[in-house]
Amino acid sequence: MQAKDAIKILVVDDRPDNLMSIESILEKESYTIVKAHSGRAALKVLLHEYDFSLILMDVLMPDMNGFETAALIYQRDRLKNIPIIFITAHNEDEAIFKGYKVGAMDFIYKPINPELLRIKVGLFVELYRKTQSLLEQEQHLLNINGTLQREIEEREASERKVRELNQQLTQSNVYLKTINEELDRFAFVASHDLQEPLRKIRVFSDMILQKRADPEEVHRHIQKITNAAARMQQLVNDLLRFSRHSVQGGDFEQVDLNEVVRGAVSELEVQIQQANAVIKIDTLPTIQAIPTLMQQVFYNLVSNALKFRKKEVAPQVHIYAEKDGQKKFYHIHVRDNGIGIDHQYLTDIFVVFKRLHSYHEIEGSGIGLSICKKIMDQHQGHIRATSELNEGTTFIVGLPEMQEMRDLSAS
Template identity: 40%
Template sequence: MVEETSEFKVLLVDDRDENLFALETILKDENYHLVKANSGKQALAYLLKDLDFHLIIMDVLMPGMNGFETAALIYEREKLKNIPIIFLTAMDIEGNIYKGYKAGAVDYISKPIIAELLKVKVRAFVELSEKNRQLVRQEKMLRAANRKLEWEITERKLSEAKIKALNEDLAKKLEQLQSLDSFNYSISHDLMSPLNSITGLAGLLQTMYPEKFDDEVLEIVNHIMGSVDRMSNLIKDLLSFSRQANAEISKVDVSMRALVDDVMEEVSKTMPVTNVEIVVHELPNAYCDNSMLKQVWINLVSNAIKYSQKTPVPKVEIGGKHENGDLIYFVKDNGAGFNMAHYNKLFSIFQRLHSESEFNGTGIGLAVVKRIIERHDGRIWAQSEVGKGSEFYFTLKAKENLLE
């Protein structure tokens, strides 16, 4: 039923004012917004300005343009063809019914008008018109939703195609990387054999014919031994870097304090640490690959000691803490530091921020560290200032977060 609190527009069309007044009197209590037109032409003018009519009640016999002609012009317009029309006529309905329906009428009321019949029919057609509008609105919404769904499906298919292409490209690059790492490992391994031979032969010369070695020859042999040693270290570091690409991670509960103590003992065998103040703060335990993290600590701690040894009072600090579900570890020194303008090179392979004459090294250690930390789903970063030391940080996921 039509809601009493709603207003629905009804267009009344008749060339006689008394007939319009009669219609208005019958319908005035039905809560309609009644608009009156004295001719078919005036009715068309109203309709072209305002499409929001629920019903048209129109007299058939009007001068100039009758009701049938007016209806035909109304329904020529796509936006008006859904407005129902009730014809009022004193003519022979049976004789004109075909002509009226062809013009677009939905019903007839004969004159003289029966008030209750008019009210009932107007109410029924207004309600029908409103339901039809609701259906049209729902259809538009459904069409819009369908277009959106089609667009989303198309976008999803495009995204899936892009993801598939990216995955294929990633797989190819990974295969190439693994192939390159295998190649590096093979080449590095094969290079160690002749280097070991050179070292052995040079040492043999020194021991077998010491009387034939003057100072100049001895200096040349020492240069050879030094170059071989640097090459050997470079190959060892390159082998270590290559192994990290294919080595499986075996995570266990690790006491970081015990691991760092072990690292300090190992580092002390290869470089002087007696003149360096080493402070070890709290180190929370971690769930990680023990041997891989040992490499991380060896690289970071030995670097901190190496780059701070030229400082009058060298100091290295090691520690860690829990923060926002992560474990954050650090190694700090008060040594040479580096220029942060070159930070983008810091963790790249074969990149060094100090010359060989200042500090020896191969430029691979930090690249190895970065690869190990990233394989543990962590991250590594550094802060430094020239002449004021460096601070290196890396994160590992806390065990409780890994098991969620």
């Protein structure tokens, strides 16, 4: 996988001023920018250099346009995974359809919005890096499988090893499937959810520029633009937060869950006061855990209880523990009196970016519970929910006892 300081972007445009403008917009991001003044020049560059994370290409160019150039690029196996973003001044459906047909990942419209260009480039560079990581893992798994096949042919004694490694291969494929599903959701958010606030920004900006509104209307338009920008910023931040979470963490240590939960509740003090909420915390156990991650779990669960409360009803949250002696697990319950969840969605709520309500109704992007699940997987634990519509929800966090956690870590 490429380090950020080694990320290369190919920019293709027949106008030197456009190339200079794009390079200037992206210069703070530490990317290596390679410029080409035509489609043919871009193809010549790609004959010798394959390690581009992204291609930004103008559609309208003499001799060979952007769509024709992209079609030729994607004929080569070594280049077919490089995402292409077309830059165009035209927004007709036919042109957009043609661009997606030849393999475009997205469009940026002229005049270029610098902040939008930086956001999109950052998202697609991150997407390309994750794709490359998956391809490397896939190749690694294929190599392992090939080695196993040769060992099976060479000696019968390798059967036991083959069974063990095939089991690992199955587990890795499940992991890859999960990552692919997350990448699909990343792509959806990048191409769909981010478009919605952008459309609002463009529409209301055009209204202001056309000077058809009185001052009060202009103020309302500006407020809508601000709200849309905030929504887009939240989506981008959540994308980055989820993608980076897998590398975050710390050391396991003896943790008093009473202190962890009090810390999480303290962070939500303002929201609790605004909602006039009552938080009841019973005595909780001491476990082996990563304290910062466990605090994030309870922060997200209490925050959800405040967010999905009933109108005109003060939230009540009860946090208590039960011990499962047979399985050597503690079950920490976080019970609220909120709007509840339909039974059919109790599994879906832990899927990244899965929302049961429009963000117009309740703020958020559907990432908090998926992060909770990641953290519990890291702790060899689990999280689930029970609920009735209009009767509240109980989240149950399962954590091993300290001795059990030490045994799992040692194995």
